Amino acid sequence: MVVNIKRMLNFKIEKELNNELGRAGVLTTPHGVIKTPAFVTVGTKATVKALTSEQVKDLGAQVVLANTYHLYLQPGDKLLKQAGGLHKFMNWNGPTMTDSGGFQVFSLGEAFGNSVTKISQQSKSLSTCLPVGKAPTTNDSVDNSGRLMEIDDEGVNFRSHIDGSQHRFTPEKSIEIQHNIGADIIFAFDECTSPQASYEYQKEAMERTHQWARRSLIHHNHLEAKLPSGKNRQVLFGIVQGGRFEDLRKESAKIISQMDFDGFGIGGSFKKEDMDTAVGWVNQILPKGKPRHLLGIGEPEDLFGGVQNGVDLFDCVAPTRMARNGTLYTVDGRININNAKFKNDFSPIDKTCQCYTCQNYSRAYLSHLFRAKEMLAGTLASTHNLYFITNLVERIRQSILDGNFLEFKKEFLKQYYKN
Amino acid sequence: MVVNIKRMLNFKIEKELNNELGRAGVLTTPHGVIKTPAFVTVGTKATVKALTSEQVKDLGAQVVLANTYHLYLQPGDKLLKQAGGLHKFMNWNGPTMTDSGGFQVFSLGEAFGNSVTKISQQSKSLSTCLPVGKAPTTNDSVDNSGRLMEIDDEGVNFRSHIDGSQHRFTPEKSIEIQHNIGADIIFAFDECTSPQASYEYQKEAMERTHQWARRSLIHHNHLEAKLPSGKNRQVLFGIVQGGRFEDLRKESAKIISQMDFDGFGIGGSFKKEDMDTAVGWVNQILPKGKPRHLLGIGEPEDLFGGVQNGVDLFDCVAPTRMARNGTLYTVDGRININNAKFKNDFSPIDKTCQCYTCQNYSRAYLSHLFRAKEMLAGTLASTHNLYFITNLVERIRQSILDGNFLEFKKEFLKQYYKN
Numbered sequence: 001m002v003v004n005i006k007r008m009l010n011f012k013i014e015k016e017l018n019n020e021l022g023r024a025g026v027l028t029t030p031h032g033v034i035k036t037p038a039f040v041t042v043g044t045k046a047t048v049k050a051l052t053s054e055q056v057k058d059l060g061a062q063v064v065l066a067n068t069y070h071l072y073l074q075p076g077d078k079l080l081k082q083a084g085g086l087h088k089f090m091n092w093n094g095p096t097m098t099d100s101g102g103f104q105v106f107s108l109g110e111a112f113g114n115s116v117t118k119i120s121q122q123s124k125s126l127s128t129c130l131p132v133g134k135a136p137t138t139n140d141s142v143d144n145s146g147r148l149m150e151i152d153d154e155g156v157n158f159r160s161h162i163d164g165s166q167h168r169f170t171p172e173k174s175i176e177i178q179h180n181i182g183a184d185i186i187f188a189f190d191e192c193t194s195p196q197a198s199y200e201y202q203k204e205a206m207e208r209t210h211q212w213a214r215r216s217l218i219h220h221n222h223l224e225a226k227l228p229s230g231k232n233r234q235v236l237f238g239i240v241q242g243g244r245f246e247d248l249r250k251e252s253a254k255i256i257s258q259m260d261f262d263g264f265g266i267g268g269s270f271k272k273e274d275m276d277t278a279v280g281w282v283n284q285i286l287p288k289g290k291p292r293h294l295l296g297i298g299e300p301e302d303l304f305g306g307v308q309n310g311v312d313l314f315d316c317v318a319p320t321r322m323a324r325n326g327t328l329y330t331v332d333g334r335i336n337i338n339n340a341k342f343k344n345d346f347s348p349i350d351k352t353c354q355c356y357t358c359q360n361y362s363r364a365y366l367s368h369l370f371r372a373k374e375m376l377a378g379t380l381a382s383t384h385n386l387y388f389i390t391n392l393v394e395r396i397r398q399s400i401l402d403g404n405f406l407e408f409k410k411e412f413l414k415q416y417y418k419n
Numbered sequence: 420m421v422v423n424i425k426r427m428l429n430f431k432i433e434k435e436l437n438n439e440l441g442r443a444g445v446l447t448t449p450h451g452v453i454k455t456p457a458f459v460t461v462g463t464k465a466t467v468k469a470l471t472s473e474q475v476k477d478l479g480a481q482v483v484l485a486n487t488y489h490l491y492l493q494p495g496d497k498l499l500k501q502a503g504g505l506h507k508f509m510n511w512n513g514p515t516m517t518d519s520g521g522f523q524v525f526s527l528g529e530a531f532g533n534s535v536t537k538i539s540q541q542s543k544s545l546s547t548c549l550p551v552g553k554a555p556t557t558n559d560s561v562d563n564s565g566r567l568m569e570i571d572d573e574g575v576n577f578r579s580h581i582d583g584s585q586h587r588f589t590p591e592k593s594i595e596i597q598h599n600i601g602a603d604i605i606f607a608f609d610e611c612t613s614p615q616a617s618y619e620y621q622k623e624a625m626e627r628t629h630q631w632a633r634r635s636l637i638h639h640n641h642l643e644a645k646l647p648s649g650k651n652r653q654v655l656f657g658i659v660q661g662g663r664f665e666d667l668r669k670e671s672a673k674i675i676s677q678m679d680f681d682g683f684g685i686g687g688s689f690k691k692e693d694m695d696t697a698v699g700w701v702n703q704i705l706p707k708g709k710p711r712h713l714l715g716i717g718e719p720e721d722l723f724g725g726v727q728n729g730v731d732l733f734d735c736v737a738p739t740r741m742a743r744n745g746t747l748y749t750v751d752g753r754i755n756i757n758n759a760k761f762k763n764d765f766s767p768i769d770k771t772c773q774c775y776t777c778q779n780y781s782r783a784y785l786s787h788l789f790r791a792k793e794m795l796a797g798t799l800a801s802t803h804n805l806y807f808i809t810n811l812v813e814r815i816r817q818s819i820l821d822g823n824f825l826e827f828k829k830e831f832l833k834q835y836y837k838n
Contacts, residue, residue: 046787050794052474053779075762075787083765083783091779343494346502360472360510364502368465368494375469378794 009185009235009262011291015401021283021310024400027291029095029184030233031087033062036291037307037400039298039393040065040097040315041386045074046090048386049320050378053091059355059387060394063095065315068177069104073160073167077180085182096183097315099295100174100216100239103267105149105158106192151191153208171215175236179223183234187265188216190239195269202243209241210255217259235262237293240282243269249278253285263291266311276305283310298389300329300416304409307396319389323381326370329388331412333419337381342367355387356380428604428654428681430710434820440702440729443819446710448514448603449652450506452481455710456726456819458717458812459484459516459734460805464493465509467805468739469797472510478774478806479813482514484734487596488523492579492586496599504601515602516734518714519593519635519658522686524568524577525611570610572627590634594655598642602653606684607635609658614688621662628660629674636678654681656712659701662688668697672704682710685730695724702729717808719748719835723828726815738808742800745789748807750831752838756800761786774806775799 010028017023027034041048041061048056048064056064066086071077083089086096150157155170174189190209193202220236227233238261242248256264264286270278279294286292291312297303298316306314319329326337330350335342337349348358349366357366357380369377392412399408429447436442446453460467460480467475467483475483485505490496502508505515569576574589593608609628612621639655646652657680661667675683683705689697698713705711710731716722717735725733738748745756749769754761756768767777768785776785776799788796811831818827 045791045793046784047791047793047795050798052775052795052798054775055471074791075783079763079783079787082763083781089781089784089787091784344498344501356471356473362502362508364494364498365465365508365510368498368508372464372466372493374464374466375794375797376466376471379469379471379798 009291011263011289013289017308017400017405020308020405021280022307022400022405023310023312024397025291025312027095027312029063029235031093031095031184034095034313035062035394035397036312037303037393037397038062038313039303039390040293040313041390042067042315042317042320043090043092044317045070046080046086048382049324050375050382051386055356055379055383056092056386057094059383060390061094061386062390063097063313064090064092065097065099066090066181066183067104068098068101068174068181069169071098071181072101072177073162077177081180081182087182095185097185097293098178098181098183098187099265100178100187100189101169102174102187102190102239103192103296105156105169151208153211156191171212172219175216175219175223179220179234185263186220186234186236188213188236188238188261190241190265190267193241193243193268195244195271197243197269199243199245199248202241202245202248206241206243206248206252209239210252213238213256213259213261217261237261237263237265237291239265239267239295240286241268244271244274244278246278246281249281250285253282257286261290263293265293265295267295275302276309279306279311280309286310300389300392301413303389303393303396304413307393307400308405308409314393316389319385320382323385324378326366326377326381328366328381329385331415333416337363337366338370349384350388353384353388354391355384357384357387428710430682430708432708436727436819436824439727439824440699441727441819441824442729442731443816444710444731446514446731448482448654450512450514450603453514453732454481454813454816455731456722456812456816457481457732458722458809459712459732460809461486461734461736461739462509462511463736464489465499465505467801468743469794469801470805474775474798474802475511475805476513478802479809480513480805481809482516482732483509483511484516484518485509485600485602486523487517487520487593487600488588490517490600491520491596492581496596499601500599506601514604516604517597517600517602517606518684519597519606519608520588521593521606521609521658522611522715524575524588570627572630575610590631591638594635594638594642598639598653604682605639605653605655607632607655607657607680609660609684609686612660612662612687614663614690616662616688618662618664618667621660621664621667625660625662625667625671628658629671632657632675632678632680636680656680656682656684656710658684658686658714659705660687663690663693663697665697665700668700669704672701676705680709682712684712684714686714694721695728698725698730699728705729719808719811720832722808722812722815723832726812726819727824727828733812735808738804739801742804743797745785745796745800747785747800748804750834752835756782756785757789768803769807772803772807773810774803776803776806 013023013025015024025036027036040063043064044067046066080089157168171189178186189212191205193205238256238259240252240256242252266282293313294306294311298314298318328335328337328349331352342363345363350358399405432442432444434443444455446455459482462483463486465485499508576587590608597605608631610624612624657675657678659671659675661671685701712732713725713730717733717737747754747756747768750771761782764782818824
């Protein structure tokens, strides 16, 4: 079948770093423009936790990423379609994305109830994904959890974390769900592996991911071709895997970049100290003219490293998750607002910050809200942390345009990590 | 001691109902104007639950009432003084009030952990207060709770609901705390009685309340006189008690109105069907030129009845508390958004409502947020319920000005209670 889809995504590179992969660009979607590099705000269940869509917009967020797995289970992708799609349902008129659900399906056994993040703190390994049930992994929590997840070459069977009901995702199913949800940018269905997985398993999973990428693309084009002309079109990003192995990463980048995707996600696991290098391997191979999204990464040092190595988009739940626990970003590093010393500290969270929270409330007030377990604590803390990270990526972008990226990186990280 | 305090409160009556006690007025405080009748938004712990102060302002709230008991225990009234007062601490630049803490001190045994509201649903009795430990009451939960509360003619000993620590409130202590908190309008310390309390106990408690009112007023004037001239002054409201007994209510209104308060609170317990009458008894006696606040009442029918019988101000936690449970006001009565029929209802909560929530989100979206236990559920629901009640009182005010109060009352209540 010959498919001739009018591309709804336009990516223009405005400026590149000298002798580096990094660049500043503008990505145009049917729902507006994303100036890259950009931090993508996570709105897992069609809500950025604790914030109205107006507050999300006001803090400077350009784009929201919702979750295919979660929305499929609750309230159901068909309901989102009936509602007129994700934008209308959640009252977010800007660009949107959905991930493919792969990460959540594969992390069911370990992630739920254990507040596991995408970044593994053990042995300095950094992973965008979590252990695979069938994989020869050192972590067998999936098997012990009582939540079944079975993978075969066609797809994955899994149980709902909400009610234990049985479900099956295939690449085709993931794409169908994402079409029902209706985000501007969607992702191919991939297999997420553990940082502890062996070379052999990483290779097997990667090859399956490539097959699933092809199937995702075919099914996406098939569904797009059936739409009436003129209707807003969604675009599909393929995902590069390959774990922490150079040859696998390069092979994956090469194979995925040969497929007709509109952009790329970089998923899977890295060693923290090697992440920049590994991202560089991939981005040297991916076509320069298409956007690249580093999945699930968002700490300041990783943002600088990612941008320097050619990443255009980042998403991470850390800013909002940490905020709800009282961990707040400042230019001098993170603080925990629950610390007794902040009880009568009437200065803002960060004196240099222009967010709504820092302009109007003190550390003492936030300290009070957290101690009193008031809901506003989560709202004000999330507003600050999201603004901080969103604004940091904006400033990184500006430093590329101004030609002083390396100076800004050095200066920021020196202050941020000085303690 | 002769005290000559420049009054910081100005109350101007704009229009009165024909042959009724009701009126529309304008109350001027050091932090701005309150158009009365007005609904006072409750911000117990220096936060209107789930909302930023900007959201509170945007929904049309004119004035916020914080809680003396709660703020005394957490974060402490001295910290609020250090912060520059309640307005600055919580970033609310409009008028503020604090209650005296009496209600909370007397309700400790029953209120905490049992989600008891100020309105008793049993036997159609309506109470702004809860059972008194020492009172001859049919409800002995205070004694069984393990939380001690001992009353004597000088004051009350009680334990913190947070850590069990021992505290004592006297009228002087309550006024001192309220001066530290720094709200524009503060209340005399009173004893709250149970709707089940006997005539004899109601009389005894009322007489103690009158003594405490005198002491509150003396101590307030004493503290005010010590302030440098030109400093924003707080004003003190006395509280009328007397339970559900006509002679006691009238006696209390007479005695309290003879004291030099700037306005009056009407507290204590009523039978629901007699509330309007009882409020009328009181307001026929209270001086016409000073504002009257019916404490802890806020259901639509009670608002109309209260206004008709001369009430200028209302406060109630019900709109936000119900909101957090998914109970939402509409012109056709309350709905519970958790009901399955709202899952795919893409209309707003109330088609006639102009609030942020109704202008931007559907019942289906709120249903999803409540089922997914998302924090935004509480924010959007509270925004709607507070707007609904605030706006209703605004419309009642307008109907007085327009001379069609009784028609509006009839029409609104007919539709609201039709189901």
